[in-house]
Amino acid sequence: MRHSNRAISPCAGPVFDGDTGRFRRYTAQYGKLLTERDVLKLEVSYRALVILGAALLSIWLLVRLWPVLLLIFVAFIFTAALIPYVEWLVRRGLPRALSVLVVLFVILAVIGGLFALVVPAMVDEFRDLQANLPEDARDFERFMENLGFDTENWDLPERAERIEWDRIVSGDVAVDYGQRVVIGLLSALTVIVLTAYLLIDAPKMSGFLYRFVPPGREPDVDAIIQALSRVVGGYIRGQVITSAVITAFTLVVLLAAGVPNAIAFAVLAGFADVIPLVGAFIAVVPATVAAFQESPTQALIVLTALVLYQQFEDRYLVPRIYGSTLNLPPIVVLIAVLAGAEVLGVAGILLALPATAAGRVFLDYWLDRRTPVPTPPGPPDEPLAPDLEPEEVTRG
Amino acid sequence: MAEDIERGIGKCAQNHLGSYGYPTRPAEPYNYCPACGNPMIWRCPDCEAALPGDPDELKAARFCRDCGASYFGEDA
Numbered sequence: 001m002r003h004s005n006r007a008i009s010p011c012a013g014p015v016f017d018g019d020t021g022r023f024r025r026y027t028a029q030y031g032k033l034l035t036e037r038d039v040l041k042l043e044v045s046y047r048a049l050v051i052l053g054a055a056l057l058s059i060w061l062l063v064r065l066w067p068v069l070l071l072i073f074v075a076f077i078f079t080a081a082l083i084p085y086v087e088w089l090v091r092r093g094l095p096r097a098l099s100v101l102v103v104l105f106v107i108l109a110v111i112g113g114l115f116a117l118v119v120p121a122m123v124d125e126f127r128d129l130q131a132n133l134p135e136d137a138r139d140f141e142r143f144m145e146n147l148g149f150d151t152e153n154w155d156l157p158e159r160a161e162r163i164e165w166d167r168i169v170s171g172d173v174a175v176d177y178g179q180r181v182v183i184g185l186l187s188a189l190t191v192i193v194l195t196a197y198l199l200i201d202a203p204k205m206s207g208f209l210y211r212f213v214p215p216g217r218e219p220d221v222d223a224i225i226q227a228l229s230r231v232v233g234g235y236i237r238g239q240v241i242t243s244a245v246i247t248a249f250t251l252v253v254l255l256a257a258g259v260p261n262a263i264a265f266a267v268l269a270g271f272a273d274v275i276p277l278v279g280a281f282i283a284v285v286p287a288t289v290a291a292f293q294e295s296p297t298q299a300l301i302v303l304t305a306l307v308l309y310q311q312f313e314d315r316y317l318v319p320r321i322y323g324s325t326l327n328l329p330p331i332v333v334l335i336a337v338l339a340g341a342e343v344l345g346v347a348g349i350l351l352a353l354p355a356t357a358a359g360r361v362f363l364d365y366w367l368d369r370r371t372p373v374p375t376p377p378g379p380p381d382e383p384l385a386p387d388l389e390p391e392e393v394t395r396g
Numbered sequence: 397m398a399e400d401i402e403r404g405i406g407k408c409a410q411n412h413l414g415s416y417g418y419p420t421r422p423a424e425p426y427n428y429c430p431a432c433g434n435p436m437i438w439r440c441p442d443c444e445a446a447l448p449g450d451p452d453e454l455k456a457a458r459f460c461r462d463c464g465a466s467y468f469g470e471d472a
Contacts, residue, residue, distance in 0.1 A: 207419030207420070211420050216405045216406075217415075218415050218418045219405060219449055369452065
């Protein structure tokens with residue numbers, strides 16, 4: 001028997017169409033027949049709705065709380081770097097809270113001392129630069145002319161005289177920078193307090209973390225925590241070493257070249273070394289400019305020495321100090337730094353490497369879990385095939 | 397300090413993992429699996445060698461890597 005299309009009621013369910021051999025559904029809205037292929041069924045369980053709602057809420061919270069989460073993340077990185085020193089003091093009998101205070105005090109004293117050294121010297125240097133720029137520009141033109149460049153239309157001294165310093169360093173710009181400095185200081189204070197709490201409560205926190213772990217899986221958590229501490233802490237400690245070395249080297253070069261404020265520029269190079277990629281530029285340029293105020297030849301010596309050092313640090317020092325701690329390919333470093341700069345600015349540049357290295361720890365763990373563990377071999381003295389005599393077992 | 401407490405993981409014949417010494421877990425190794433009631437092992441029953449420390453390796457292990465004895469008396 002064949003079904004007629006007209007005989008299908010608008011309210012009827014799917015009916016078999018003998019012409020096509022398919023089930024068809026009548027739609028009241030358009031008064032036409034649809035095949036089963038045309039009908040899209042969307043069945044959503046309550047559980048899926050709850051998960052979707054929770055995911056949307058999490059994203060909303062993440063966006064709203066992003067500045068706070070960022071500070072917590074930075075505090076976790078510092079905690080990973082400092083916890084070995086706190087544990088070292090605790091093992092020697094110092095109370096945990098006191099150990100944390102001692103470690104933070106030493107670090108803040110060193111950083112504060114370096115800032116106290118750098119900032120006044122940089123202000124002096126800036127004033128010197130402002131006063132001497134037209135004369136320096138004239139020297140530079142002469143120097144380039146001696147090298148064979150046509151500097152007739154450069155007009156560098158005139159351009160230097162036309163710079164309106166008041167507009168650069170005062171008014172809205174100064175207020176804007178002042179606000180940024182205040183916000184930066186408050187953020188730094190928050191990170192210090194958070195780091196102190198994390199260092200003090202680290203044992204309790206690890207206990208809290210184990211609550212979410214199924215029985216027998218605790219060694220996985222231990223392994224991840226150890227790897228994170230090794231990678232992130234190792235990065236920070238390695239960075240301290242490379243910063244100290246570049247500071248010492250820059251100091252020696254600038255003192256040898258007779259550049260004023262050598263200590264300040266050396267410390268600035270040490271701070272700049274923390275910033276991947278652009279840090280090298282920041283370490284080299286101000287010192288070279290300062291040397292240029294003495295003479296172009298001194299500038300050339302300083303520039304050459306510092307650029308050579310950057311090559312030495314990148315190709316020799318960093319691989320040996322970090323070893324396999326970070327183990328990130330250069331392209332990954334570049335992408336991480338660019339992404340960090342885009343998302344978080346300077347903070348993103350500074351956090352890019354430890355964050356990527358931490359991400360690699362989780363990726364390695366996930367990949368390890370995907371790889372099946374080989375079943376250990378049986379007892380050593382057992383024959384390969386117990387049913388056969390040993391002489392009957394042949395190898396192809 | 398928490399780091400000085402002895403910790404370990406073990407399993408039963410049904411491959412249910414267990415642990416002791418960690419926060420929120422029993423302080424000592426326990427005798428029977430809370431999931432299936434089978435006896436738990438925390439060391440090789442034959443030579444007392446430690447079980448694999450990695451949970452995935454422990455799940456896959458059926459024989460002691462030191463003496464070759466079966467953990468649960470099964471054949472190879």
